[in-house]
Amino acid sequence: MMKMKKGDRAFFYHSNIGKEIVGIAEVVKEHHPDPTAEPGTPWVCVDVKAVQDLPRPVTLAAIKAEPKLADVAIIKQSRLSVPPITAEEWKLLCKMGGL
DSSP: OTTOOTTOEEEEEESSSSOEEEEEEEEEEEEEEOTTSOTTOOOEEEEEEEEEEEEEEEEHHHHHHOGGGTTOHHHHOTTOSSOOOOHHHHHHHHHHTTO
């Protein structure tokens, strides 16, 4: 999150129920201390706004089934909350989502 800049785009992913990308968000405020963190915890967050819904959610199962996405960080590091996405991965995930 600390590398995210104002104006960057991100996928909105349901990480609990559904496990699917459902939309696109935009960073509106760069990293700052997470107000929900325990005192003394160095957690940060960014503020985002919704940009658009994906016409078709992209499930984790679909991501795992696509050979071109075999190196996506969310597959290799399932506890990573904000995995980096390459431009090629972004384009393919948007296509899979109907954009």
